[in-house]
Amino acid sequence: MSYLDEFVSADAHRISRRVFTAEEIYRQEKRHIFGQNWIYLSHESQIPNAGDYALAYIGETPIIVTRGLDNQIHASINSCTHRGLPVARADRGNTKRFICPYHGWSYDLQGNLGAAPQERKLGIKLDKDNLGLKKVPRVETYLGLIFGCINPLIEPLETYLGDMRWYLDCMFDRSGGGAEVVGTPHKWSINCNWKVPVENQLGDVAHGPHLHGALLKGSSQVDEIERLGFNIVPKDGHGVAVRLMPEDASLEDKIFAKDGLTLFDKETIAYMQEQHAEVEERLGKVRARLKPLCYSIYPNLSLLWGNSTLRVSQPRGAGKTEYWSWWVVGKDIPDSIKMKLQKNYTFFFGPGGILEQEDSEAWTQQYAGNNIDYVDDQYLYFGLGEGEQHKHPELPGMAGSVFNEHYVRAFYKRWKREIEDGMSMEKLDPQLIALKNLA
Amino acid sequence: MKAVNNLKTVHQIQQFYYREARMLDERQFQSWIDLLAPGIEYTMPNRSNCGVDIKLKNKEEILNIDQELSTGLQPHIRDDNLMTLTFRANRPTSGLSMTDNPLTRTRRSISNIEIYKHGHKTFKVYNNVNMSYSKYEKDNHQYNFQRQDVLQVIDGGLKILQRKIIIEWNVITAPTLAMIL
Protein backbone atom coordinates (compact mmCIF):
# COMPACT_ATOMS: atom_id res chain seq x y z
CA MET A 1 0.00 0.00 0.00
CA SER A 2 1.27 3.44 -0.84
CA TYR A 3 0.94 6.69 1.08
CA LEU A 4 -1.81 8.19 -1.00
CA ASP A 5 -4.06 5.22 -1.67
CA GLU A 6 -6.49 6.67 0.79
CA PHE A 7 -6.65 9.85 -1.25
CA VAL A 8 -6.60 8.64 -4.85
CA SER A 9 -7.70 5.12 -5.77
CA ALA A 10 -5.40 3.12 -8.07
CA ASP A 11 -7.63 3.73 -11.10
CA ALA A 12 -8.21 7.35 -9.99
CA HIS A 13 -11.97 6.80 -10.14
CA ARG A 14 -12.37 7.82 -6.52
CA ILE A 15 -10.64 10.87 -5.11
CA SER A 16 -10.84 12.08 -1.55
CA ARG A 17 -12.29 15.53 -0.96
CA ARG A 18 -9.26 16.15 1.24
CA VAL A 19 -7.10 16.34 -1.89
CA PHE A 20 -8.70 19.76 -2.39
CA THR A 21 -8.78 21.00 1.18
CA ALA A 22 -6.06 19.52 3.41
CA GLU A 23 -3.18 21.84 4.29
CA GLU A 24 -1.01 18.75 4.90
CA ILE A 25 -1.50 17.68 1.28
CA TYR A 26 -0.83 21.20 0.09
CA ARG A 27 2.50 21.29 1.92
CA GLN A 28 3.54 18.14 0.07
CA GLU A 29 2.41 19.64 -3.24
CA LYS A 30 4.60 22.67 -2.75
CA ARG A 31 7.66 20.46 -2.46
CA HIS A 32 6.92 17.55 -4.73
CA ILE A 33 4.78 19.16 -7.43
CA PHE A 34 5.81 22.81 -7.60
CA GLY A 35 9.38 22.02 -6.59
CA GLN A 36 9.80 19.26 -9.17
CA ASN A 37 8.06 20.32 -12.38
CA TRP A 38 8.49 22.91 -15.12
CA ILE A 39 6.40 25.92 -14.11
CA TYR A 40 5.35 28.62 -16.56
CA LEU A 41 6.92 31.97 -15.69
CA SER A 42 6.37 34.39 -18.53
CA HIS A 43 6.45 34.84 -22.29
CA GLU A 44 9.45 36.24 -24.15
CA SER A 45 7.29 38.99 -25.63
CA GLN A 46 6.79 40.30 -22.07
CA ILE A 47 10.53 40.96 -21.72
CA PRO A 48 11.71 41.77 -25.27
CA ASN A 49 14.60 44.13 -24.39
CA ALA A 50 17.74 43.82 -22.30
CA GLY A 51 16.92 44.95 -18.76
CA ASP A 52 13.23 44.04 -18.99
CA TYR A 53 11.78 42.08 -16.10
CA ALA A 54 8.46 40.58 -15.04
CA LEU A 55 7.30 39.07 -11.76
CA ALA A 56 6.15 35.47 -11.56
CA TYR A 57 5.68 32.63 -9.09
CA ILE A 58 6.67 29.02 -8.76
CA GLY A 59 3.93 27.94 -6.40
CA GLU A 60 4.19 30.52 -3.65
CA THR A 61 7.84 31.30 -4.37
CA PRO A 62 8.20 34.78 -5.89
CA ILE A 63 10.38 34.90 -9.00
CA ILE A 64 11.92 37.71 -11.05
CA VAL A 65 12.26 36.82 -14.72
CA THR A 66 14.69 39.07 -16.56
CA ARG A 67 16.32 39.59 -19.89
CA GLY A 68 19.93 40.23 -19.01
CA LEU A 69 22.32 42.60 -20.72
CA ASP A 70 23.60 39.38 -22.33
CA ASN A 71 20.11 39.07 -23.90
CA GLN A 72 19.62 35.74 -22.10
CA ILE A 73 16.65 34.96 -19.89
CA HIS A 74 17.34 34.56 -16.19
CA ALA A 75 15.14 33.75 -13.21
CA SER A 76 15.93 34.36 -9.54
CA ILE A 77 14.03 34.13 -6.28
CA ASN A 78 12.79 37.62 -5.44
CA SER A 79 14.19 37.91 -1.92
CA CYS A 80 17.16 39.90 -0.66
CA THR A 81 19.96 37.91 1.00
CA HIS A 82 20.33 40.52 3.74
CA ARG A 83 16.92 40.46 5.43
CA GLY A 84 14.72 38.91 2.79
CA LEU A 85 12.65 41.74 1.28
CA PRO A 86 11.53 41.41 -2.33
CA VAL A 87 13.91 43.45 -4.46
CA ALA A 88 11.64 43.77 -7.53
CA ARG A 89 8.21 45.05 -6.63
CA ALA A 90 6.38 46.27 -9.74
CA ASP A 91 4.62 43.87 -12.15
CA ARG A 92 7.06 44.74 -14.91
CA GLY A 93 9.78 47.19 -15.74
CA ASN A 94 13.17 47.83 -17.24
CA THR A 95 16.25 48.30 -15.10
CA LYS A 96 19.97 47.63 -14.85
CA ARG A 97 19.79 46.56 -11.24
CA PHE A 98 17.33 45.76 -8.48
CA ILE A 99 17.90 47.84 -5.39
CA CYS A 100 16.52 46.47 -2.16
CA PRO A 101 14.40 49.13 -0.45
CA TYR A 102 15.55 48.32 3.06
CA HIS A 103 19.35 48.87 3.15
CA GLY A 104 20.13 49.44 -0.49
CA TRP A 105 21.86 46.22 -1.53
CA SER A 106 21.75 45.98 -5.29
CA TYR A 107 21.58 42.98 -7.60
CA ASP A 108 22.18 42.74 -11.34
CA LEU A 109 19.76 41.19 -13.82
CA GLN A 110 21.27 37.76 -13.24
CA GLY A 111 20.73 38.10 -9.51
CA ASN A 112 24.37 38.66 -8.54
CA LEU A 113 25.02 41.00 -5.64
CA GLY A 114 26.59 44.17 -7.06
CA ALA A 115 27.07 46.42 -4.09
CA ALA A 116 26.01 46.88 -0.48
CA PRO A 117 26.34 50.48 0.76
CA GLN A 118 27.53 49.22 4.16
CA GLU A 119 30.70 47.75 2.63
CA ARG A 120 32.25 51.19 2.27
CA LYS A 121 31.05 52.38 5.68
CA LEU A 122 32.69 49.40 7.33
CA GLY A 123 35.67 49.19 5.00
CA ILE A 124 34.99 45.54 4.25
CA LYS A 125 34.37 43.34 1.22
CA LEU A 126 31.43 40.97 1.32
CA ASP A 127 31.63 37.47 -0.12
CA LYS A 128 29.54 38.37 -3.17
CA ASP A 129 29.75 34.90 -4.71
CA ASN A 130 27.58 33.60 -1.90
CA LEU A 131 25.24 36.53 -1.43
CA GLY A 132 23.45 36.71 -4.76
CA LEU A 133 19.71 36.08 -5.14
CA LYS A 134 18.99 32.38 -5.21
CA LYS A 135 18.73 31.31 -8.83
CA VAL A 136 16.09 29.18 -10.46
CA PRO A 137 18.52 26.50 -11.63
CA ARG A 138 16.75 25.61 -14.87
CA VAL A 139 15.10 28.01 -17.32
CA GLU A 140 14.03 26.89 -20.79
CA THR A 141 11.64 28.16 -23.44
CA TYR A 142 9.33 26.69 -26.02
CA LEU A 143 8.03 29.05 -28.74
CA GLY A 144 8.53 32.01 -26.43
CA LEU A 145 6.89 30.37 -23.39
CA ILE A 146 9.38 30.63 -20.53
CA PHE A 147 9.39 27.89 -17.90
CA GLY A 148 11.52 27.54 -14.80
CA CYS A 149 12.23 24.56 -12.56
CA ILE A 150 13.60 24.37 -9.06
CA ASN A 151 14.83 20.81 -9.60
CA PRO A 152 18.15 21.05 -11.47
CA LEU A 153 17.82 17.46 -12.67
CA ILE A 154 14.48 17.80 -14.46
CA GLU A 155 14.20 16.44 -18.01
CA PRO A 156 14.46 18.99 -20.85
CA LEU A 157 11.34 21.12 -21.34
CA GLU A 158 10.67 19.69 -24.80
CA THR A 159 10.63 16.14 -23.44
CA TYR A 160 8.46 17.27 -20.55
CA LEU A 161 5.90 18.76 -22.94
CA GLY A 162 6.09 15.73 -25.25
CA ASP A 163 3.22 15.62 -27.73
CA MET A 164 1.70 18.65 -26.04
CA ARG A 165 4.00 20.62 -28.35
CA TRP A 166 2.01 19.46 -31.37
CA TYR A 167 -1.05 21.16 -29.89
CA LEU A 168 0.77 24.22 -28.54
CA ASP A 169 2.07 24.96 -32.03
CA CYS A 170 -1.54 25.60 -33.10
CA MET A 171 -1.41 28.81 -31.07
CA PHE A 172 2.24 29.75 -30.85
CA ASP A 173 3.54 28.72 -34.26
CA ARG A 174 0.49 29.49 -36.36
CA SER A 175 2.21 32.20 -38.38
CA GLY A 176 5.76 33.39 -38.98
CA GLY A 177 5.63 36.04 -36.27
CA GLY A 178 4.50 33.57 -33.61
CA ALA A 179 2.37 34.79 -30.73
CA GLU A 180 2.74 37.66 -28.31
CA VAL A 181 1.40 38.23 -24.83
CA VAL A 182 0.24 41.82 -24.38
CA GLY A 183 -0.02 43.88 -21.19
CA THR A 184 0.19 43.01 -17.52
CA PRO A 185 -1.81 40.03 -16.26
CA HIS A 186 -5.34 40.19 -14.97
CA LYS A 187 -5.25 38.71 -11.47
CA TRP A 188 -7.99 37.68 -9.10
CA SER A 189 -8.29 35.50 -6.07
CA ILE A 190 -10.65 32.55 -5.88
CA ASN A 191 -11.49 30.59 -2.76
CA CYS A 192 -10.70 27.23 -4.28
CA ASN A 193 -7.90 24.72 -4.57
CA TRP A 194 -5.39 25.47 -7.36
CA LYS A 195 -6.04 22.14 -9.11
CA VAL A 196 -9.69 22.94 -9.76
CA PRO A 197 -9.16 25.58 -12.49
CA VAL A 198 -6.49 23.36 -14.05
CA GLU A 199 -8.86 20.39 -14.12
CA ASN A 200 -11.50 22.51 -15.78
CA GLN A 201 -9.18 23.47 -18.60
CA LEU A 202 -7.68 20.04 -19.05
CA GLY A 203 -10.88 19.23 -20.86
CA ASP A 204 -14.07 19.81 -18.87
CA VAL A 205 -16.23 20.32 -21.92
CA ALA A 206 -19.21 18.76 -20.18
CA HIS A 207 -19.91 21.72 -17.91
CA GLY A 208 -20.42 24.20 -20.79
CA PRO A 209 -24.16 23.99 -21.50
CA HIS A 210 -24.96 23.54 -17.79
CA LEU A 211 -22.90 25.99 -15.75
CA HIS A 212 -22.83 28.41 -18.69
CA GLY A 213 -26.37 27.60 -19.80
CA ALA A 214 -27.48 31.24 -19.98
CA LEU A 215 -25.08 31.82 -22.84
CA LEU A 216 -24.15 28.41 -24.23
CA LYS A 217 -27.24 26.23 -23.99
CA GLY A 218 -28.22 25.22 -27.51
CA SER A 219 -25.37 27.21 -29.09
CA SER A 220 -23.86 26.07 -32.38
CA GLN A 221 -20.41 25.95 -30.80
CA VAL A 222 -21.47 23.53 -28.09
CA ASP A 223 -23.06 21.41 -30.77
CA GLU A 224 -19.85 21.51 -32.84
CA ILE A 225 -17.62 20.48 -29.95
CA GLU A 226 -19.95 17.69 -28.85
CA ARG A 227 -20.12 16.31 -32.40
CA LEU A 228 -16.51 16.78 -33.51
CA GLY A 229 -14.62 17.08 -30.26
CA PHE A 230 -12.13 14.91 -28.42
CA ASN A 231 -10.57 15.06 -25.01
CA ILE A 232 -6.93 14.24 -25.59
CA VAL A 233 -4.21 13.25 -23.17
CA PRO A 234 -0.99 13.90 -25.12
CA LYS A 235 1.02 12.90 -22.06
CA ASP A 236 -0.21 12.08 -18.54
CA GLY A 237 -0.92 15.31 -16.70
CA HIS A 238 -1.38 17.43 -19.83
CA GLY A 239 -4.69 17.66 -21.63
CA VAL A 240 -6.46 19.35 -24.52
CA ALA A 241 -10.00 19.47 -25.83
CA VAL A 242 -10.15 19.94 -29.59
CA ARG A 243 -12.53 19.90 -32.50
CA LEU A 244 -11.23 18.08 -35.57
CA MET A 245 -13.17 19.47 -38.50
CA PRO A 246 -14.01 17.01 -41.29
CA GLU A 247 -11.75 17.15 -44.37
CA ASP A 248 -14.63 18.39 -46.49
CA ALA A 249 -15.60 21.16 -44.05
CA SER A 250 -15.69 24.61 -45.62
CA LEU A 251 -12.67 26.84 -45.23
CA GLU A 252 -14.76 29.13 -43.04
CA ASP A 253 -15.47 26.29 -40.64
CA LYS A 254 -11.77 25.45 -40.21
CA ILE A 255 -10.33 28.86 -39.41
CA PHE A 256 -9.32 30.48 -36.14
CA ALA A 257 -11.83 33.02 -34.73
CA LYS A 258 -14.92 31.22 -36.02
CA ASP A 259 -16.01 31.41 -32.40
CA GLY A 260 -17.58 33.81 -29.94
CA LEU A 261 -17.96 37.48 -30.82
CA THR A 262 -15.97 37.15 -34.07
CA LEU A 263 -18.19 34.31 -35.32
CA PHE A 264 -19.83 36.61 -37.86
CA ASP A 265 -17.29 39.41 -38.09
CA LYS A 266 -16.63 39.82 -41.81
CA GLU A 267 -13.23 41.52 -41.54
CA THR A 268 -11.85 38.92 -39.10
CA ILE A 269 -13.27 35.95 -41.00
CA ALA A 270 -11.90 37.23 -44.34
CA TYR A 271 -8.46 37.78 -42.82
CA MET A 272 -8.34 34.34 -41.21
CA GLN A 273 -9.43 32.71 -44.46
CA GLU A 274 -6.63 34.48 -46.32
CA GLN A 275 -4.12 33.36 -43.72
CA HIS A 276 -5.23 29.77 -43.68
CA ALA A 277 -2.96 28.64 -46.52
CA GLU A 278 0.02 29.72 -44.41
CA VAL A 279 -1.43 27.91 -41.37
CA GLU A 280 -1.73 24.73 -43.45
CA GLU A 281 1.79 25.11 -44.73
CA ARG A 282 3.23 25.58 -41.25
CA LEU A 283 1.11 23.11 -39.30
CA GLY A 284 0.16 20.57 -41.96
CA LYS A 285 -3.21 19.35 -43.19
CA VAL A 286 -4.47 17.77 -39.97
CA ARG A 287 -3.76 20.72 -37.70
CA ALA A 288 -5.18 23.08 -40.33
CA ARG A 289 -8.58 21.57 -39.52
CA LEU A 290 -8.00 21.40 -35.80
CA LYS A 291 -9.85 23.89 -33.62
CA PRO A 292 -8.72 23.52 -30.03
CA LEU A 293 -10.80 24.71 -27.12
CA CYS A 294 -8.81 24.45 -23.92
CA TYR A 295 -5.41 23.18 -22.81
CA SER A 296 -3.69 22.51 -19.53
CA ILE A 297 -0.03 21.79 -19.06
CA TYR A 298 0.95 19.99 -15.89
CA PRO A 299 0.82 21.25 -13.23
CA ASN A 300 -0.79 24.71 -13.48
CA LEU A 301 -0.69 26.41 -16.89
CA SER A 302 -3.81 26.64 -19.02
CA LEU A 303 -4.74 28.14 -22.37
CA LEU A 304 -8.05 28.90 -23.99
CA TRP A 305 -7.33 28.83 -27.71
CA GLY A 306 -10.36 30.55 -29.22
CA ASN A 307 -10.51 33.06 -26.38
CA SER A 308 -6.79 33.79 -26.63
CA THR A 309 -5.93 33.57 -22.98
CA LEU A 310 -3.05 32.01 -21.09
CA ARG A 311 -3.59 31.49 -17.39
CA VAL A 312 -1.71 30.25 -14.38
CA SER A 313 -3.40 28.86 -11.30
CA GLN A 314 -1.17 30.19 -8.53
CA PRO A 315 -1.61 28.30 -5.25
CA ARG A 316 -2.00 30.39 -2.10
CA GLY A 317 -2.92 27.69 0.39
CA ALA A 318 -5.13 24.62 0.14
CA GLY A 319 -8.28 26.69 -0.32
CA LYS A 320 -6.99 29.80 -2.03
CA THR A 321 -5.91 30.42 -5.60
CA GLU A 322 -4.69 33.52 -7.33
CA TYR A 323 -5.56 33.24 -10.98
CA TRP A 324 -3.30 35.14 -13.39
CA SER A 325 -4.59 35.53 -16.89
CA TRP A 326 -3.00 37.08 -19.98
CA TRP A 327 -4.17 37.87 -23.48
CA VAL A 328 -2.17 36.14 -26.21
CA VAL A 329 -2.51 36.83 -29.93
CA GLY A 330 -0.80 36.14 -33.27
CA LYS A 331 1.83 38.82 -33.68
CA ASP A 332 1.33 39.28 -37.41
CA ILE A 333 -2.40 40.01 -37.13
CA PRO A 334 -3.34 43.65 -37.93
CA ASP A 335 -4.22 45.77 -34.89
CA SER A 336 -7.84 46.32 -35.91
CA ILE A 337 -8.44 42.55 -35.93
CA LYS A 338 -6.41 42.05 -32.76
CA MET A 339 -8.81 44.40 -30.99
CA LYS A 340 -11.78 42.34 -32.13
CA LEU A 341 -10.12 39.13 -31.02
CA GLN A 342 -9.35 40.72 -27.69
CA LYS A 343 -13.06 41.04 -26.96
CA ASN A 344 -13.29 37.25 -27.28
CA TYR A 345 -11.08 37.27 -24.22
CA THR A 346 -12.40 40.12 -22.09
CA PHE A 347 -16.11 39.58 -22.76
CA PHE A 348 -16.00 35.90 -21.87
CA PHE A 349 -12.99 35.51 -19.57
CA GLY A 350 -10.85 37.36 -17.05
CA PRO A 351 -12.23 39.07 -13.94
CA GLY A 352 -14.96 40.78 -15.99
CA GLY A 353 -15.78 37.74 -18.11
CA ILE A 354 -19.37 36.62 -18.49
CA LEU A 355 -18.32 32.94 -18.42
CA GLU A 356 -15.43 33.32 -16.01
CA GLN A 357 -17.73 34.67 -13.30
CA GLU A 358 -19.64 31.40 -13.42
CA ASP A 359 -16.48 29.28 -13.36
CA SER A 360 -15.00 31.23 -10.44
CA GLU A 361 -18.21 30.90 -8.46
CA ALA A 362 -18.53 27.18 -9.20
CA TRP A 363 -14.93 26.57 -8.12
CA THR A 364 -15.55 28.46 -4.88
CA GLN A 365 -18.60 26.35 -4.23
CA GLN A 366 -16.65 23.20 -5.00
CA TYR A 367 -14.26 24.15 -2.19
CA ALA A 368 -17.17 24.60 0.20
CA GLY A 369 -18.55 21.18 -0.80
CA ASN A 370 -15.19 19.49 -0.40
CA ASN A 371 -14.61 20.99 3.01
CA ILE A 372 -17.29 19.05 4.86
CA ASP A 373 -15.55 16.64 7.21
CA TYR A 374 -18.66 14.51 7.72
CA VAL A 375 -18.35 13.27 4.12
CA ASP A 376 -14.59 12.72 4.10
CA ASP A 377 -15.38 9.02 3.71
CA GLN A 378 -17.47 9.70 0.62
CA TYR A 379 -15.08 10.07 -2.28
CA LEU A 380 -15.71 12.14 -5.40
CA TYR A 381 -16.38 10.21 -8.60
CA PHE A 382 -13.91 10.66 -11.46
CA GLY A 383 -14.76 7.55 -13.47
CA LEU A 384 -16.78 8.93 -16.39
CA GLY A 385 -15.89 7.38 -19.75
CA GLU A 386 -13.39 4.82 -18.39
CA GLY A 387 -12.02 2.54 -21.10
CA GLU A 388 -13.59 4.48 -23.94
CA GLN A 389 -10.35 6.32 -24.86
CA HIS A 390 -8.24 5.01 -27.73
CA LYS A 391 -5.35 5.87 -30.02
CA HIS A 392 -6.50 8.20 -32.76
CA PRO A 393 -5.02 7.89 -36.27
CA GLU A 394 -4.51 11.63 -36.64
CA LEU A 395 -4.25 13.10 -33.14
CA PRO A 396 -1.23 12.33 -30.94
CA GLY A 397 -2.03 11.01 -27.46
CA MET A 398 -5.00 9.10 -26.10
CA ALA A 399 -8.32 10.36 -27.43
CA GLY A 400 -11.71 10.09 -25.77
CA SER A 401 -15.05 11.71 -26.33
CA VAL A 402 -15.56 15.14 -24.77
CA PHE A 403 -17.39 13.52 -21.86
CA ASN A 404 -14.55 11.15 -21.03
CA GLU A 405 -12.77 12.22 -17.86
CA HIS A 406 -9.60 10.26 -18.64
CA TYR A 407 -7.67 13.54 -18.75
CA VAL A 408 -8.27 14.14 -15.07
CA ARG A 409 -7.59 10.53 -14.07
CA ALA A 410 -4.21 10.77 -15.83
CA PHE A 411 -3.56 14.04 -14.01
CA TYR A 412 -4.26 12.61 -10.55
CA LYS A 413 -2.37 9.38 -11.18
CA ARG A 414 0.70 11.44 -12.04
CA TRP A 415 0.08 13.79 -9.12
CA LYS A 416 -0.19 10.84 -6.72
CA ARG A 417 2.95 9.18 -8.07
CA GLU A 418 4.99 12.37 -7.77
CA ILE A 419 3.94 13.03 -4.19
CA GLU A 420 4.58 9.42 -3.22
CA ASP A 421 7.99 9.38 -4.88
CA GLY A 422 8.86 12.66 -3.21
CA MET A 423 7.72 11.44 0.17
CA SER A 424 9.59 8.15 -0.14
CA MET A 425 12.74 10.12 -0.66
CA GLU A 426 12.06 12.17 2.43
CA LYS A 427 11.10 9.22 4.61
CA LEU A 428 12.34 10.71 7.82
CA ASP A 429 10.53 13.98 7.31
CA PRO A 430 8.07 14.80 10.15
CA GLN A 431 5.55 16.13 7.62
CA LEU A 432 5.14 12.63 6.32
CA ILE A 433 3.94 11.56 9.73
CA ALA A 434 1.46 14.43 9.77
CA LEU A 435 0.05 13.22 6.48
CA LYS A 436 -0.18 9.65 7.69
CA ASN A 437 -2.03 10.77 10.79
CA LEU A 438 -4.47 12.56 8.56
CA ALA A 439 -5.08 9.41 6.54
CA MET B 1 -12.51 71.85 -18.40
CA LYS B 2 -15.31 74.21 -17.53
CA ALA B 3 -17.48 73.31 -14.55
CA VAL B 4 -21.25 73.32 -14.96
CA ASN B 5 -22.75 75.80 -12.50
CA ASN B 6 -26.37 75.77 -13.63
CA LEU B 7 -28.08 74.26 -10.57
CA LYS B 8 -30.91 72.84 -12.59
CA THR B 9 -28.49 70.85 -14.75
CA VAL B 10 -26.53 69.77 -11.68
CA HIS B 11 -29.74 68.60 -10.05
CA GLN B 12 -30.89 66.72 -13.15
CA ILE B 13 -27.57 64.92 -13.46
CA GLN B 14 -27.46 63.99 -9.76
CA GLN B 15 -30.99 62.62 -10.00
CA PHE B 16 -29.96 60.66 -13.10
CA TYR B 17 -27.24 58.91 -11.10
CA TYR B 18 -29.41 58.15 -8.10
CA ARG B 19 -32.08 56.71 -10.36
CA GLU B 20 -29.54 54.62 -12.23
CA ALA B 21 -28.17 53.25 -8.94
CA ARG B 22 -31.62 52.29 -7.70
CA MET B 23 -32.47 50.72 -11.04
CA LEU B 24 -29.39 48.48 -10.86
CA ASP B 25 -29.98 47.60 -7.20
CA GLU B 26 -33.58 46.69 -8.08
CA ARG B 27 -32.22 44.57 -10.95
CA GLN B 28 -33.98 46.46 -13.74
CA PHE B 29 -31.10 45.64 -16.05
CA GLN B 30 -33.09 45.71 -19.25
CA SER B 31 -34.46 49.16 -18.40
CA TRP B 32 -30.89 50.22 -17.69
CA ILE B 33 -30.02 49.49 -21.33
CA ASP B 34 -32.39 52.35 -22.24
CA LEU B 35 -30.03 54.73 -20.43
CA LEU B 36 -27.27 54.02 -22.95
CA ALA B 37 -26.44 56.04 -26.06
CA PRO B 38 -26.18 53.74 -29.11
CA GLY B 39 -22.43 54.32 -29.41
CA ILE B 40 -21.71 53.55 -25.74
CA GLU B 41 -18.05 52.79 -24.92
CA TYR B 42 -17.86 51.07 -21.56
CA THR B 43 -14.40 50.20 -20.24
CA MET B 44 -12.61 49.19 -17.06
CA PRO B 45 -8.83 49.32 -17.49
CA ASN B 46 -6.62 46.80 -15.75
CA ARG B 47 -4.74 48.58 -12.97
CA SER B 48 -1.18 47.32 -12.70
CA ASN B 49 1.11 47.18 -9.72
CA CYS B 50 3.21 49.91 -11.25
CA GLY B 51 6.67 51.26 -10.47
CA VAL B 52 7.48 54.95 -10.92
CA ASP B 53 9.44 56.39 -13.81
CA ILE B 54 12.45 57.94 -12.14
CA LYS B 55 12.96 60.30 -15.09
CA LEU B 56 9.89 62.17 -13.82
CA LYS B 57 11.22 62.72 -10.31
CA ASN B 58 10.13 65.87 -8.51
CA LYS B 59 7.23 66.28 -10.92
CA GLU B 60 3.67 65.47 -9.92
CA GLU B 61 3.42 63.44 -13.12
CA ILE B 62 5.56 60.71 -11.57
CA LEU B 63 2.46 59.70 -9.60
CA ASN B 64 -0.13 59.95 -12.38
CA ILE B 65 -2.76 57.28 -12.60
CA ASP B 66 -2.77 56.82 -16.37
CA GLN B 67 0.58 55.02 -16.31
CA GLU B 68 -1.03 52.27 -14.21
CA LEU B 69 -3.93 51.67 -16.57
CA SER B 70 -4.08 49.36 -19.58
CA THR B 71 -4.10 51.27 -22.88
CA GLY B 72 -3.94 50.56 -26.60
CA LEU B 73 -3.63 46.84 -27.26
CA GLN B 74 -3.28 45.99 -23.58
CA PRO B 75 -6.46 44.23 -22.51
CA HIS B 76 -8.85 46.05 -20.20
CA ILE B 77 -10.84 44.09 -17.66
CA ARG B 78 -14.03 45.29 -19.33
CA ASP B 79 -14.43 46.57 -22.86
CA ASP B 80 -18.12 46.61 -23.70
CA ASN B 81 -20.39 48.10 -26.33
CA LEU B 82 -24.17 48.19 -26.64
CA MET B 83 -24.36 44.62 -27.89
CA THR B 84 -22.19 43.07 -25.17
CA LEU B 85 -23.88 45.12 -22.44
CA THR B 86 -27.22 43.89 -23.71
CA PHE B 87 -25.98 40.30 -23.39
CA ARG B 88 -24.96 41.02 -19.82
CA ALA B 89 -28.25 42.73 -19.02
CA ASN B 90 -30.38 39.92 -20.43
CA ARG B 91 -28.47 37.11 -18.78
CA PRO B 92 -30.03 37.33 -15.29
CA THR B 93 -33.56 37.25 -16.69
CA SER B 94 -32.87 34.11 -18.75
CA GLY B 95 -33.49 32.00 -15.65
CA LEU B 96 -30.42 29.96 -16.63
CA SER B 97 -27.79 32.17 -15.04
CA MET B 98 -26.23 30.35 -12.10
CA THR B 99 -24.66 33.55 -10.77
CA ASP B 100 -28.12 35.13 -10.50
CA ASN B 101 -29.89 32.18 -8.93
CA PRO B 102 -30.05 32.52 -6.02
CA LEU B 103 -30.23 36.26 -6.50
CA THR B 104 -27.33 38.59 -5.90
CA ARG B 105 -28.06 41.54 -3.59
CA THR B 106 -26.43 44.93 -4.10
CA ARG B 107 -26.65 48.47 -2.73
CA ARG B 108 -24.94 51.35 -4.49
CA SER B 109 -24.19 54.78 -3.08
CA ILE B 110 -23.09 57.46 -5.53
CA SER B 111 -20.99 60.37 -4.41
CA ASN B 112 -18.42 62.98 -5.51
CA ILE B 113 -20.42 63.97 -8.56
CA GLU B 114 -18.47 66.59 -10.53
CA ILE B 115 -19.88 67.92 -13.76
CA TYR B 116 -18.03 69.64 -16.61
CA LYS B 117 -19.00 70.92 -20.03
CA HIS B 118 -17.71 68.51 -22.65
CA GLY B 119 -18.80 68.88 -26.29
CA HIS B 120 -22.08 69.59 -28.02
CA LYS B 121 -24.87 68.46 -25.70
CA THR B 122 -22.45 66.36 -23.66
CA PHE B 123 -21.17 66.51 -20.10
CA LYS B 124 -18.16 64.94 -18.53
CA VAL B 125 -19.12 63.59 -15.11
CA TYR B 126 -16.88 62.10 -12.43
CA ASN B 127 -18.54 60.11 -9.70
CA ASN B 128 -17.59 57.54 -7.08
CA VAL B 129 -19.52 54.39 -6.35
CA ASN B 130 -19.58 52.42 -3.16
CA MET B 131 -21.37 49.14 -3.61
CA SER B 132 -22.14 46.50 -1.08
CA TYR B 133 -22.52 43.06 -2.66
CA SER B 134 -24.05 40.08 -0.99
CA LYS B 135 -24.56 36.56 -2.27
CA TYR B 136 -25.83 33.33 -0.74
CA GLU B 137 -26.04 33.67 3.02
CA LYS B 138 -23.01 35.71 3.97
CA ASP B 139 -20.73 36.13 1.00
CA ASN B 140 -20.41 39.88 1.59
CA HIS B 141 -18.07 42.20 -0.26
CA GLN B 142 -17.48 45.91 -0.57
CA TYR B 143 -16.74 47.44 -3.98
CA ASN B 144 -15.42 50.94 -4.45
CA PHE B 145 -14.60 52.55 -7.78
CA GLN B 146 -14.65 55.76 -9.75
CA ARG B 147 -16.62 56.31 -12.92
CA GLN B 148 -15.53 58.79 -15.56
CA ASP B 149 -18.61 59.23 -17.70
CA VAL B 150 -19.67 61.24 -20.70
CA LEU B 151 -23.41 61.89 -20.70
CA GLN B 152 -25.20 62.98 -23.84
CA VAL B 153 -28.55 64.71 -24.12
CA ILE B 154 -30.65 62.74 -26.60
CA ASP B 155 -34.29 63.75 -27.21
CA GLY B 156 -34.22 65.80 -24.04
CA GLY B 157 -33.07 62.87 -21.86
CA LEU B 158 -29.63 61.97 -20.51
CA LYS B 159 -27.84 58.91 -21.94
CA ILE B 160 -24.46 57.39 -21.11
CA LEU B 161 -22.08 57.75 -24.06
CA GLN B 162 -18.88 56.76 -22.29
CA ARG B 163 -18.13 55.09 -19.01
CA LYS B 164 -14.59 54.38 -17.82
CA ILE B 165 -14.40 52.59 -14.48
CA ILE B 166 -11.28 53.06 -12.38
CA ILE B 167 -10.62 50.45 -9.70
CA GLU B 168 -7.95 50.35 -7.01
CA TRP B 169 -7.34 46.59 -6.94
CA ASN B 170 -4.46 44.92 -8.73
CA VAL B 171 -5.44 41.43 -7.58
CA ILE B 172 -9.24 41.49 -7.60
CA THR B 173 -10.39 40.22 -4.23
CA ALA B 174 -14.14 40.41 -4.88
CA PRO B 175 -15.98 37.56 -6.62
CA THR B 176 -16.41 39.19 -10.04
CA LEU B 177 -16.32 42.41 -12.05
CA ALA B 178 -18.63 41.07 -14.72
CA MET B 179 -21.81 42.75 -13.52
CA ILE B 180 -23.11 46.18 -14.55
CA LEU B 181 -21.14 48.74 -12.60
Ligand code: FES
Ligand atom coordinates in the same frame (compact mmCIF):
# COMPACT_ATOMS: atom_id res chain seq x y z
S1 FES C 1 16.97 43.61 3.50
FE1 FES C 1 17.72 43.99 1.55
S2 FES C 1 19.31 45.39 1.95
FE2 FES C 1 18.68 44.87 3.93
Ligand SMILES: [Fe+2]
Ligand atom coordinates in the same frame (compact mmCIF):
# COMPACT_ATOMS: atom_id res chain seq x y z
FE1 LIG D 1 -16.32 27.25 -17.79
